[in-house]
Amino acid sequence: MSVEAVAIDLELEKKEILKRYRKLLASAKPYLRDNDAKLIKQAFLMSVEAHKHMRRKSGEPYIYHPIAVAQICVDEIGLGATSIICALLHDVVxxxxxxxxxxxxxxxxKVAKIIDGLTKISGVFEHGSSQQAENFRKMLLTLSDDIRVILIKLADRLHNMRTLTSMARDKQLKISSETFYLYAPLAHRLGLHAIKSELEDLCLKYTEPEAYKEIAKRLKETKASREKFIQNFIRPIDKGLQDMSFKHVIKGRPKSIYSIHNKxxxxNVPFDEIYDLFAVRVILDVPKEQEKAACWAVYSMVTDHYKPNPDRLKDWISNPKSNGYESLHTTVxxxxxxxxxxxVQIRTTRMDEIAEKGFAAHWKYKGNDTRTNKAFESWLSQIREALDSSDKAQQSAVELVDDIRSSLYNEEVFVYTPKGKLIVLKEGATALDFAFEIxxxxxxRCIGAKVNNKLVPLSYKLKTGDIIECMTSAxxxxSEDxxxxxxxxxxxxxxxxxxxxxNKQHVIVGRDMxxxxxxxxxxxxxxxxxxNQLRAYFNAKDANDLFYRFGKGxxxxxxxxxxKSDRESHERKQAAKSIQEPLTNTKNLVKELKKLHGDRKDADALLIGEDMDKIDYTLAKCCNPIAGDDVFGFVTINEGIKIxxxxxxxxxxxxxxxxxxxxxxxxASKIEMSFVAHLIIxxxxRMGLMNDVTRVISQDxxxxxxxxxxxxxxxxxxxxIALMVNNTGHLExxxxxxxxxxGVVEIERGE
Structure with missing residues (x-):
């Protein structure tokens, strides 16, 4: 490429950067006040300068990424100037x-504190810990002070997922799984429904590409008939709304690819038979004080036209979710x-904005619904307490993230103290959860509870509307139970x-022993x-758990x-391998693989079937991979690499x-191995069915x-049935x- 061509390319890129920046400013204009535009320009110039020599994996200038994150913050979350500045600068530190x-x-x-919350922790972590979990804990610490940290991080993650194609396969898997495990649940908890759905779809696209492509293909094939069906379905509803003089919008859409995949x-039913594959949303433009009555009036009209399933009515208008979500759902x-x-989802314009943009939109209407504010504050206070507790008890970041993650996807129950104070707890909460919340x-000290004046055990699961009185004893x-x-x-x-x-005493005694x-x-x-080796060998959560279990016997x-015997046997086996580096050092292992494979495509990948004599790896028993499956290697602490x-x-x-x-x-392209595959038929x-099945497998x-x-x-x-096959083609x-x-109706692959 000539110097002149490079210069033209750079000039084009500069124009494109300015174009994207101006689009951002135009979108942000309704949110800006006083000195905001000047500060955003300063942040933009600082980011351009800081990232001027950096490019993304796709080859694009790196500055495209922070601008895109800021654009998502404005367009899809509805954040203002401070968040735009932080988004533009989120990677500079x-x-x-x-x-x-x-x-x-x-x-x-304030901006510095938010950016600090968005900056990953650097350094070496104890093996068995998790860098992702440590970073997540750091982010949560800032979240308890300023929720914009998580909202900007979600925008950052969404743009990374949208541009994941250019990343290596192992990075795609890592980022997608981390997104599905942590960020999609967070988007759900914060009421960002559109972002949560897109993150889940993108995760599926990279973790299970075949399943994603198949559903996307089926949705495309059925688009015309689906649109015709939805138009016919909404016609009487639209007429009914006009007769009731409601200003309204009706949207018809299929469920997300991920939710269809889940169903x-x-x-275990074919695509054509999925229950409630379609969703129709009725959005009413009515004043706040008329919302509830209007939504129920529309529900009544819809059920006059179509027969409802009484088990599928969900009233989140009377009892909004703690993420601010309000809507009336019925299946007809x-x-x-x-x-x-x-x-059919029935809601108002205000409710729809909160459903799509979550708490960023909810702040716009704050003061209108103190109960939703209380419910969210209750969840935030739980996070603060968990973080505080983990510091005192040296709880591992992994354990903390698991605890907090479990609170992200749950629905809520609304219960009351005897004095009528509302307490919001996650679904499945017990009388004992309520006691700790008080x-x-x-x-x-809780020994039991009275629920609606009836004595119940500590494990009693609460229902919305319950009135609870705790009974205590000094x-x-x-107890662990x-x-x-x-x-x-x-x-x-x-x-x-x-x-x-x-248990501290048991830990001390156990360690000495x-x-x-x-x-x-x-x-x-x-x-x-x-x-760490002992902890992994005895499957203990952490060192304290290990010594406690010895101390208690x-x-x-x-x-x-x-x-010790197993360790020495493993070390002898390792000594016979050509790669001597400890398996826990993944970077060194990748370097050795590259040396081993030379110029071969995928030189940094473990070649299953050919590298067995040089590297210690085994096929994981939890999923029994066979040749042709989409796989990854995972470096364990004591058992080498598992596929x-x-x-x-x-x-x-x-x-x-x-x-x-x-x-x-x-x-390996020519792998001569047999694998165990499990089928559920x-x-x-009918008489002779089993004989026919075994004949096809064994004889034919x-x-x-x-x-x-x-x-x-x-x-x-x-x-x-467990049987021996050569690869996925053979199994198919x-x-x-x-x-x-x-007589055979369905066959699926088991684990």
Whole structure:
């Protein structure tokens, strides 16, 4: 390429950068006041300068990314000037020479604090910890002060997911799984429905591309008939709304690709038979004081035209979700020869804006719904308490993230104290969760409760509308059993605090016992590495859990002898391999793979079938991958590298928590191995069905059956078969043949 061509390209890029910046300013104009435009320009110029030599993996100038993040903040979340400045500068501290002090000096301490919350932690982490979890904890600490940290981070993540095509396959898996595990649930909790749905769809696109393509293809194929169906369905509703003189908009759409995929997996029905595949949204433009009556009037009109399913009525107008979501949902049966279930959502313009833009839109209407504000504040206070508790108890970041993540997707129950105070708890909360919500000491001393004046146990699951009175005793103490039924982050963290305090003595005794026995076995120092190996070997959550279990006698000291023997056997095996680096060092492992494979395509990937004599890896038993499956390698602490399917049930957790231990893995082109595949066959029972199935497998296709179990209930046959296959093509051929057997209705691959 000539110098002149490069100059022209750079000139074009400058024009494009300015074009994008001007578009951002135009979108932001309604949100700007006083000095805002000047500060945004300063932030833009600082970001352009800081990132001037940086390019994204796609080859585009890096500055496109912060501008795009700022644009999402404005257009899709509805944030203002401070957030735009932070979005433009969100990567400068992490990736360039600009410091937080410089940002604070130019833009103030508030902007600097938000950017600090968005900046990843650098450094080396204890093996068994998780860099992603540590960064997430840091972000949550800032979230408790300023929610914009998470909103900007979600905008950042959404743009990264939209531009993920140019990333390497292992990075796509890591980022997608982390997004699905942490960021989509956060978007849900913050009421960002459109962003949550898009994140889930994009995650599916990269983690299970075939499933995504198949559903997208089916939606495209059925688009014309679907649009015709929706037009016919909404015609009488539209006329009814006109007769009622409501100013309104009606939108018809299919469910998201991810939600369809979920329904396919859960219900095991074909695409054409998915329950409530369609959703119709009725949006009314009415004053705030008339909203509730108007929505119920429209519900009445809709159910005059179509028969509703009484079990599918959801009233989030009387009881809004804690993320601010308000709407009336009903599922009705369409008319015509072939009736279909259609979900109808009835809401107002205000409710629709909150449903799409979440709390950013909710702030616009703040003061109008104190209950929703209280519900969200209740969740935020739970996060603050969990963070506070984790600091006191040295709770691992991984454990903390798991606790908080569990609170993200739940619905709520609305219950009351005897004095009528509203308490919002997550669905499934018990009387004991309620007691801890009232006060830590009330929870710790609780022996039972009265719900609606009836005595109930601590494990009683609360229902919306319950009135609860806690009963306490000075002699009561929290017990480990309580962790089996409490569900709120606050109750869990407080119980763990009490138990950890009580168990400190067992931890001290256990550590002394382990150190003494290891010295007898010739291991003179209990180093961090040895502790981590023991923790992984005995499947303990952390070092304290390990020593506690020895101290309590749950693990016998004689087990240490077995651990030492297994470790020495593993070390001898490793010594025979050509790669000597510890497997925990993924970067060094990738370097060695590149040396090993030379100029080969995917030189940084583990070649399954050819590298077995040089690197210690095994196929994971949790998902039984076979040649042809989309897979990744995961570096374990004690068991070398495990090969998992990307659709493995454990994949989201492994990839999102420990992305730094993920290794690219591909199958050798000529792999001569047999794999165990599990099939679940369902159908209608008939005489000779099992014989026909085994004949197709053993005689016609000459496949070895390793294991076979069958069951028949009420005329429905279900067989579980483990068999040896060569690859996914071989398995597909087998499945196609079995589907031709009379009586077989459905075949799915098991784990």
């Amino acid at each position: 992490e990736d360039t020479e600009v410091t937080l002090d410089e940002i604070s000096e130019q833009f103030g301490s 396919l997996k859960k219900s 049966m369409s008319s015509g020869k072939k009736g279909r279930w259609v979900e 006060h830590t000491e009330v929870g710790a 002699k009561q103490k929290p 309580w962790l089996g039924f409490v569900v709120t982050t606050k109750a869990k963290s407080r119980i763990k605090d009490y138990i950890k305090e009580a 382990v150190e003494h026995r290891l010295k007898i076995l010739g291991v003179n120092v209990l180093t961090l590495e040895v502790t 749950y693990i016998q000291l004689d087990e240490l002898k077995r651990w 998992h399917r990307t659709s493995c049930p454990n994949a989201p957790e492994l990839l999102s928590r420990h992305g730094d231990r993920v290794l690219k893995a591909v199958w 369902k159908g209608t029972d 296709l000459q496949v070895n059956i390793q294991n076979l179990s069958i069951g028949v209930k009420d005329g429905i046959f279900e067989g579980k 051929k087998l499945v196609n043949s079995l589907e031709q057997v009379s």
